[in-house]
Amino acid sequence: MNHAIELKGVTKRFGDFGAVNGVDLAVPQAQRCALLGPNGAGKTTLLNLISGRLSLSDGEIRLKGHDVSRASARRRAQLGVGRSFQKTNIFPQLTLLENVRLGVQNREGRRNWNPWRAADGDAALNETAARWLRQVNIRRSHDARASALSYGEQRQLELAITLATEPQIVLLDEPTAGMSHSETAVILELMAKLLEGLTVVIVEHDLSVVDRIAHRVVVMERGGVICDGTPAEVKADTRVQSAYLKGAHRA
Numbered sequence: 001m002n003h004a005i006e007l008k009g010v011t012k013r014f015g016d017f018g019a020v021n022g023v024d025l026a027v028p029q030a031q032r033c034a035l036l037g038p039n040g041a042g043k044t045t046l047l048n049l050i051s052g053r054l055s056l057s058d059g060e061i062r063l064k065g066h067d068v069s070r071a072s073a074r075r076r077a078q079l080g081v082g083r084s085f086q087k088t089n090i091f092p093q094l095t096l097l098e099n100v101r102l103g104v105q106n107r108e109g110r111r112n113w114n115p116w117r118a119a120d121g122d123a124a125l126n127e128t129a130a131r132w133l134r135q136v137n138i139r140r141s142h143d144a145r146a147s148a149l150s151y152g153e154q155r156q157l158e159l160a161i162t163l164a165t166e167p168q169i170v171l172l173d174e175p176t177a178g179m180s181h182s183e184t185a186v187i188l189e190l191m192a193k194l195l196e197g198l199t200v201v202i203v204e205h206d207l208s209v210v211d212r213i214a215h216r217v218v219v220m221e222r223g224g225v226i227c228d229g230t231p232a233e234v235k236a237d238t239r240v241q242s243a244y245l246k247g248a249h250r251a
């Protein structure tokens, strides 16, 4: 069986320092997998290796059965990888619609969009972008600048941009970081609905988010995997309790 994501001996060294050390991980299609672990465990580095933002020092990465170990981030996006970042990654000076259009255009580019249909394409592009804005429930004029949004709304916008690329594999880096309790509740409901059926790897410190979103939890420490199981199994694991849960905090 081809897994959506398959990592074998995945290793990233920065100089002499091993940030990720020989990680093996297979994520079946449509599974939502949370990466947990203390600061510096290697979670973001692992996401960057999967997306192609960082190159491997050693090991192999397959996406939907394709060996992408040395493939560019662009090639991986073509295979359906979409990602969001730890720090909000929107264009503050552009309108909400323009921001999401970038995601839609990215998807169209992958599908060999025909520039000769640009006029029609433009209206369709706007309609698709507007649909994604409605999906993430941002109750603002689509012509408002992104900079006018609250922090929570900016993260909703970022989710819309990511999902507008229609990814099959979604990599999310702390989507609720810095959010208030009520903002977290909003994005959580959205994610539970919009990530249905997609393969997801999500770095998340907040256990309530993990419980709501993840089928599976992989705990990392010092670049390696120390526990892998359902959220209940992982919470009951004594190694996880001493390595992580005692010191767990929001980044």
Ligand SMILES: Nc1ncnc2c1ncn2[C@@H]1O[C@H](COP(=O)(O)OP(=O)(O)OP(=O)(O)O)[C@@H](O)[C@H]1O
Residues within 6 Å of the ligand: 014, 019, 037, 038, 039, 040, 041, 042, 043, 044, 045, 046, 251
């Ligand atoms: N470009 C880099 N150059 C050198 N060291 C790096 C680089 N990127 C990450 N590291 C180091 O690799 C280790 C893992 O970092 P990473 O950001 O992946 O951890 P993390 O588990 O995501 O932590 P956090 O929860 O704080 O985001 C850290 O010690 C970090 O300082």
